[in-house]
Amino acid sequence: MKRLFQLWKKYGISCLVLVILFGWASAEILLPDQAFSQTENRYLQRLPEFSLKALLDGSYGKKYEAYLSDQFPVRDQLVALKTEAELIQGKEDVNGVYIGKDGYLMERFEREDIETEQMEQNLKDLAGFLEEEGERLGKDRVRGMLVPSASQILKEKLPFLAAPYDQGLVMGKLRGLLESPEQLVDPETVLNEHREEEIYYKTDHHWTMLGAYYGYRAWAESIGLEPYEICDFDRKTVTEEFFGTVQAKVNRKTEPDTMERWSLKKEEGELQVFYDESEEAGEMYTQAALEGRDKYRFYLDGNHALTEIRNSSGESQGRKLGVVKDSYGNSFAPFAACHFDMVFLIDLRYFNGNIREFLKEQGVTDLLVLYRIPGFAAEETIWKL
Amino acid sequence: MVFSSLLFLFRFLPAMILAYYAVPKRFRNGVLFLGSLIFYGWGEPVYITLLIFSTLVDFFHGKVLGKLLEQGKKEKARWVVASSAVINLGLLGFFKYGNFLVETANHLTGSGITIPELALPIGISFYTFQTMSYTIDVYRGKAQVQNDIIAFGAYVSMFPQLVAGPIVRYSTIAEELDQRKETWSQFEEGVRIFLIGLAKKVLIANRIGAVWSEIQGLPEADRTVVLLWLGMFAFGMQIYFDFSGYSDMAVGLGRMFGFHFPENFRYPYQAKSVTEFWHRWHISLGTWFKEYVYIPLGGNRKGQARQVINIMTVWLLTGLWHGAGWNFLAWGGYFGILLLLEKLIWKKRLEGLPAGVQSLYTLLAVFFGWILFAHDSLAEGSRYLWQMWGLGGLPFTSGRSWYLLFTSLPLMLLTCVGSTESVKRLWDRLANRQWVRAAAPVVAGGMLILCIAYLVDAGYNPFLYFRF
Structure with a gap:
């Protein structure tokens, strides 16, 4: 025993280090490969196939390194360890995520993340689209709504001294590009008024049903619709175990989020959903999504190129709404659908037709472009408008 | 690799x-x-x-x-x-x-x-x-x-x-x-030095480097005097910990396989003059140029005029060795001139000043040099140096500046302490105690795991949207 201790004091470092290096290396080789990472929501690199050509042009080497990193044992825990280490050393944001107060995790955006050439181009394309469609359908029927992300509204929840980019500037720029600024809905004011409520998820980059409701109010009022009140809805909690994308970036143990399902109390009509021009009605809420990690897919089954919601109440006298949107639109759409015979949700990332033609063909009478500001700034498909 | x-x-x-x-x-x-x-x-x-x-x-x-x-x-x-x-x-x-x-x-x-x-x-x-x-x-x-x-x-x-x-x-x-002769004690020593280098690179250089990248990439509208000074500090520390960390890893690996490589860095930021800085920074390069360029050119044996030319030649070449660009040439020339000035004019006077002033002078001279080094374009580099003094209408500070400064403070402190001899002194004093000996492997293993966590995190890449 004493001799062992002597050895430890003399050669302990190299022994321990060798055990770690060899141990981890053999664990990785022996453990079966994972195909998909739940936390990261992406497929992992598998052992690349060897070929002399791939070796010589260096691509085998790159893939092998990606493989090594993707399949590394206890990878998620190591990321969590890194996050803790950063926080202990006084950092307040890790991997681009603010570790806010009361369990709020919020993405950090600075000027260089938002004010890109891509954004300038997107703003021009959007302004052009709103103007031209406004001419065609009437200015009071075409709206653009850019929603700020959590850090813009929940300022009180930001860590000490954090001062992210003011996303209001983007709305300002867009306003300057439009002849009739009333075509813009700025949800910042109303979201700000309700910043004490749970309008954003703590662990995800989306707004909650409640947040989407306030966005819906602001939009409805701007086009002269009378919005339903909160008390008109039945609110049902569908899960209390939601960990979103922002949490995945830091892998920190935090409070999970609660997700809700809202439905109108008065049973007048029935909502039916059709995904990607399918003949068969789909589910408005995807129950199965709550079993997996990517739970936000619960709303309108995640992102489809085209989602059609039909309302059988006939209340709207034949009005049809087109919504060009990112995933913020998925929790928003159920509210809008209360007021229209038909709602077409178009996701430009996956939609490959001519949009203006499509809107004409379907006889769309009202239009809304709905995006989250940071996502909009970086979006590469706005030109499709 | x-x-x-x-x-x-x-x-x-x-x-x-x-x-x-x-x-x-x-x-x-x-x-x-x-x-x-x-x-x-x-x-x-x-x-x-x-x-x-x-x-x-x-x-x-x-x-x-x-x-x-x-x-x-x-x-x-x-x-x-x-x-x-x-x-x-x-x-x-x-x-x-x-x-x-x-x-x-x-x-x-x-x-x-x-x-x-x-x-x-x-x-x-x-x-x-x-x-x-x-x-x-x-x-x-x-x-x-x-x-x-x-x-x-x-x-x-x-x-x-x-x-x-x-x-x-x-x-x-x-x-x-x-x-x-490869021995286990040498191997142990090698692993220890390698780990120190790895930690310098992964736990310090990469992190302070992230601060520098953020400041280097700042849009014009977000530049402030405070951030430019912070940027200079961050880059100077990044390059030291990166480079000396790499040298440590090299020395450590060499030891593990039975070789003894020369020491390459000796706490250069403790130097009290630019001349001394270059005796402590990338020593093997300095020695090489001295052995194979400066002395063959005649060194200081052929009169003062010739010596001035020799020194400038060596330093312009040293600059170019670091990279093919005008900024590196300018950087080398800058040090050539400083070294000449020290040699010929103010060495004696400098030595009469308080130690703190000597240090400050050296650090400022070296860190201003890093600005030239860090910018591929000479115009960009000079503009940075110019703006650091609030010239060109730059605001002094901003919310973003305070945030970055505040959240980087502990790391900055760590770089300051880590770039001096104090840690080594502490180790030398404690190394003989039983409990230190017993605990050292555990600390080393913990540090390695932390380094691994940072390396793994770099390849960790959550995908925001729907899977394709």
Whole structure:
């Protein structure tokens, strides 16, 4: 025993280090490969196939390194360890995520993340689209709504001294590009008024049903619709175990989020959903999504190129709404659908037709472009408008 | 391949240790040579040929040189040295300076010559200098001719110092190449030094480097005086911890395989003059230029005017060695002038000042230099230096500045302490205590795991949207 201790004091470092290096290396080789990472929501690199050509042009080497990193044992825990280490050393944001107060995790955006050439181009394309469609359908029927992300509204929840980019500037720029600024809905004011409520998820980059409701109010009022009140809805909690994308970036143990399902109390009509021009009605809420990690897919089954919601109440006298949107639109759409015979949700990332033609063909009478500001700034498909 | 990667730590290094210690002594240089070629070729396999070419060229030059010297033909031998230098510098010139030369020529003459963009072979600046030292040392009679091509190949390609130095002169490890003794205590020592280097690189350099990248990438509207000063600090610390961390890893790895490489950094930010700084920073490069350029040019033996020219030549070359660009030339020239000023004018006066003032002067001189170093464009660099003083209408501070400064403070403190001798002093004082000895391996293991966490995180990449 004493001799062992002597050895430890003399050669302990190299022994321990060798055990770690060899141990981890053999664990990785022996453990079966994972195909998909739940936390990261992406497929992992598998052992690349060897070929002399791939070796010589260096691509085998790159893939092998990606493989090594993707399949590394206890990878998620190591990321969590890194996050803790950063926080202990006084950092307040890790991997681009603010570790806010009361369990709020919020993405950090600075000027260089938002004010890109891509954004300038997107703003021009959007302004052009709103103007031209406004001419065609009437200015009071075409709206653009850019929603700020959590850090813009929940300022009180930001860590000490954090001062992210003011996303209001983007709305300002867009306003300057439009002849009739009333075509813009700025949800910042109303979201700000309700910043004490749970309008954003703590662990995800989306707004909650409640947040989407306030966005819906602001939009409805701007086009002269009378919005339903909160008390008109039945609110049902569908899960209390939601960990979103922002949490995945830091892998920190935090409070999970609660997700809700809202439905109108008065049973007048029935909502039916059709995904990607399918003949068969789909589910408005995807129950199965709550079993997996990517739970936000619960709303309108995640992102489809085209989602059609039909309302059988006939209340709207034949009005049809087109919504060009990112995933913020998925929790928003159920509210809008209360007021229209038909709602077409178009996701430009996956939609490959001519949009203006499509809107004409379907006889769309009202239009809304709905995006989250940071996502909009970086979006590469706005030109499709 | 770089040391601070999962690939190196969990594939290459374990395999290398196994292979190296499994074979009998006489095959160990071969294992080292082969392993080094794999190490080198991992990213750019074609450039292995370059490394082998370099090895062969200098091996045969050395042989011929040996023969000629035996026969007493010193004159002819000179030509062999010249030929080796021309080939080595030719390679370096072609791969590293080709574009720069052509662009400059185009700029001056208005011509439009284009040459293909070549990826710079990793470490070429280091190993060409090393192989040159071999032929020159043989010529000078400071080294024996190496007759074993495997041993020579192991020297040229030796993976611990191949990519980022130190520049090990042949004469330094000639003996160890032929017969070295690997012991467990040395191995232990090597692992310890390697870990310190790894931590410097992964836990300090990369993190303070992230601060610098953010500041370097700031849009004009977000630049403030506070952030520019913070940026200068961050870059200066990044380059020190990065470079000296790499050197430590090299020295440590060398030790693990039985080699003793020279120390490359000796707490340069503790220097009290720019002259002293350069005696402490990248020592092996300074020594190389002194041995093979400054002294052959006549050094200080041919009068003061000649010495001034020699010093400026050495420093302009030193600048260019760091990179093919006008900013590096300017950076080298800047230090040439500072060193001359110190030598000729204010050395005595400087020494009379309080230690704190000497330190401040040195650090400012060195860190302003880093601004030139960090900006590819001289105009950008000078603008940065200009704006640091609030000139050009820059606001003093902003919300973002306070945030970045505040959240970087602990790390900044760590870099300040870590770049001085104090940690080592503490270790030296405590190293003999029983409990320190017993705890050291645990601390080392913890540090390694932390480094691994940071490396893994770099490849961790959550996908925001729907899976395609």
